[in-house]
Amino acid sequence: MNTHLLSMHDLSSEDVVRVLDTAESLREVGTRVIKKVPALRGRTVVNLFYENSTRTRISFELAAKRLSADVINFTTSGSSVSKGESLKDTALTLQAMGADAVVIRHGSSGAPYQLTKWLKGSVINAGDGTHEHPTQALLDLYTMREKLGRLEGLRVAIVGDVLHSRVARSLSFGLVKMGADVTLVGPPTLVPPDAPAWGVQVSTDIDAVLPKLDVCYMLRVQRERQRQQFFPSVREYARLFGLTRARVDTLPEGCVIMHPGPMNRGVEIDSDVADLPQAVIEEQVTNGIAVRMSLLYLLLGGGGEERGDG
Amino acid sequence: MDPGEIRRATTRIAHEILERNKGADEVALIGIAARGDDLARRLSEQIAQIEGTKVPVGVLDITFYRDDIGLHTEAPEVHETRIDFDVTGKHVVLVDDVLFTGRTIRAALDAIVDFGRARAIQLAVLVDRGHRELPIRADYVGKNVPTRNDEIVRVLLEEVDGEDAVVVEDPR
Numbered sequence: 001m002n003t004h005l006l007s008m009h010d011l012s013s014e015d016v017v018r019v020l021d022t023a024e025s026l027r028e029v030g031t032r033v034i035k036k037v038p039a040l041r042g043r044t045v046v047n048l049f050y051e052n053s054t055r056t057r058i059s060f061e062l063a064a065k066r067l068s069a070d071v072i073n074f075t076t077s078g079s080s081v082s083k084g085e086s087l088k089d090t091a092l093t094l095q096a097m098g099a100d101a102v103v104i105r106h107g108s109s110g111a112p113y114q115l116t117k118w119l120k121g122s123v124i125n126a127g128d129g130t131h132e133h134p135t136q137a138l139l140d141l142y143t144m145r146e147k148l149g150r151l152e153g154l155r156v157a158i159v160g161d162v163l164h165s166r167v168a169r170s171l172s173f174g175l176v177k178m179g180a181d182v183t184l185v186g187p188p189t190l191v192p193p194d195a196p197a198w199g200v201q202v203s204t205d206i207d208a209v210l211p212k213l214d215v216c217y218m219l220r221v222q223r224e225r226q227r228q229q230f231f232p233s234v235r236e237y238a239r240l241f242g243l244t245r246a247r248v249d250t251l252p253e254g255c256v257i258m259h260p261g262p263m264n265r266g267v268e269i270d271s272d273v274a275d276l277p278q279a280v281i282e283e284q285v286t287n288g289i290a291v292r293m294s295l296l297y298l299l300l301g302g303g304g305e306e307r308g309d310g
Numbered sequence: 311m312d313p314g315e316i317r318r319a320t321t322r323i324a325h326e327i328l329e330r331n332k333g334a335d336e337v338a339l340i341g342i343a344a345r346g347d348d349l350a351r352r353l354s355e356q357i358a359q360i361e362g363t364k365v366p367v368g369v370l371d372i373t374f375y376r377d378d379i380g381l382h383t384e385a386p387e388v389h390e391t392r393i394d395f396d397v398t399g400k401h402v403v404l405v406d407d408v409l410f411t412g413r414t415i416r417a418a419l420d421a422i423v424d425f426g427r428a429r430a431i432q433l434a435v436l437v438d439r440g441h442r443e444l445p446i447r448a449d450y451v452g453k454n455v456p457t458r459n460d461e462i463v464r465v466l467l468e469e470v471d472g473e474d475a476v477v478v479e480d481p482r
Contacts, residue, residue: 001384025371025388034424037374067374297374301385 001298004123006112007132008173016178020142023287023294029066030289040069043300046099047073048090049126050081050106055261055285056126056135060103063292069300072099087111091118101300104128122299130164130225135295136260137170139288140217141178143280146287147256148214152179157209159185160219160241160268163192164226167260168219172198185209186219186241189230206241210250217258218243218268234267243269248276256280311453311476316436319452320349323434324356326450331401334363336429338400342418343371343389348469349436350405368393370404375417391421398426403450407465409435412446437476439463 001018002010011019029037045064047057057073064071074094076082081090087106094102101122104112109129116123127133145151156175162168162184172195175182182200184191195202203209210216221237231237243257251257257269257279265271274281311319331337334357341350347369354367371389379386404418415433422431434450439457455478457463462479466472 022388025390028391029374032424033426036424038420039374039376039379043380297388298385301379302383 001302003299004112004116004125005134005295005299006116006123006125006128008134008137008170008177010134011174011177013177013179016138016141016174019138019291019294019298020145022298023138023142023290026293026297027287027290029293030286036066036068038068039297040064040067040300043069043100044098045069045071045101045103045296045300046094047071047126048094048102048104049073049075050104050111051127053105053126055288056105059285059288060124060126060135060292063289063296066289067293067296069100069296072097087114088118091115095119095121101296124295124299127166129166130169131166132170132173133166133260134170134174135288135292136167137174138295139284139291140167140171140258140260141174142287142291143258143284144215144256146283147280148254151175154180154214155183155212156180156215156217157183157185157203157206157213158217158219159206159243161190161221161226161230162186162195162219163190163230164222165219169198171217172200176200183209187231187237207247207250210247211252213251213255215256215258216243216251220260220262221264221267238267242267243273245270245273248273248278251278254278258284261285311437313474316452316474316476319436320352321356323450323452324353324360327353327403327432327434328357328361330432330449334361334365336399336401337365337403338368338395338397339365339403339405340368340370340393340397340418340422341405342414343369343391345465345467345470346370346404346406348467349407349434350403351469353403353405353434366395368395370418370421372414372417372421375420377413377417393425396426397422397428399429401430401432402428403432403434405434407436407467408463409433409438409446409448409451410441410463412442412444415446416444436465437463 001015061071103124103126105126106128109131111128112123112125158168176199185203185206259281339350341347350367358364369392371391373386373388432449435448436452438451438454464477466475468474
């Protein structure tokens, strides 16, 4: 595996399987009396979050702590960043303090890549601008494999604001890599023009797509990233692309409903739909801890010189 | 060791476990993956034949407790851990195929402590080949096999390898 995880393109399909299989073993740790193993004792993981986050930051923090790593949470408010420190200087400061891995979320696409040029340790992308969010994609792949038993040949629709969604990009790349059949659904203004080059299909008609799915993946409408009017009104969006109760009834038996959170209930997904048993949104969150443990273990558990002893 | 010797060794260990723990009531077996878990299952069957009680069997992967994480280029591969019973109050018998440096057992002891407070932890191995690097010894030994440090001791079991055998390979 690579030293860093910036994009799903950094992982081969064998790497993805390894991450998911290791996560499977690590999930058991969460069921023990003492939910902690000493695998990464003495390593330091820094959570460097330039954007707000609840689940991803807490998930990474728990994952690192369950592996016995030391965790430092760095958020921009209340730090020297609010005094104008640059990303580079912040990174070099963390390096000087001995960080073995930096988990970064940043509003600018490519910020994690910049970090890799300045840091010796591993860099893990926890979401950069509208580029990628590979750990979310991995936990989604894990959840799909767990629920449906396979990834190859799965028919998945990713519905909504694809243009601003780093989750949609990472997940599409991951699913295509694993041999799934992906359809992006959304208004033409919110689907990137280069999407067909990812190896996915594109549709503007959600009702035509829903009846032949294994997974219906709803995206959050990211109004904070939308710098212009992409659709006439939220009500119209909800009517044309929202997952309503009536639309759920057209899904095949056994189809799983997913959402990366945080949800806009009543916009992309109806409130009662989000609480249905086939909606596995909370399980995605739980699986996120095991998948992130797996990644931290695989990225930080190696790195030594090979020696000949057993 | 041939299949007959292996069978007689595990039968004797099953008897010794029962004698030492005054029956099978509080006994639980935890095998260290890979092959220790298969040996633990065999011991459980033999205990059932002798005593009529089925003792619980767990499988333990000690990867996360190893003392050499970060010393290899790749992170060591992880296997399944499954202990479906509460170890608290139990007489836990750890089962492994070969006892060598003792580092695996040290890791396994740390791991079991995280599952609860066992009444006692004992160690059963099919082969003790010597060369300990830690103050650890086995309570039940199938066979003591004197070896050189660089020799390789391989335990083959019907369940995974299709045959029962213990072979010592000389890399020289």
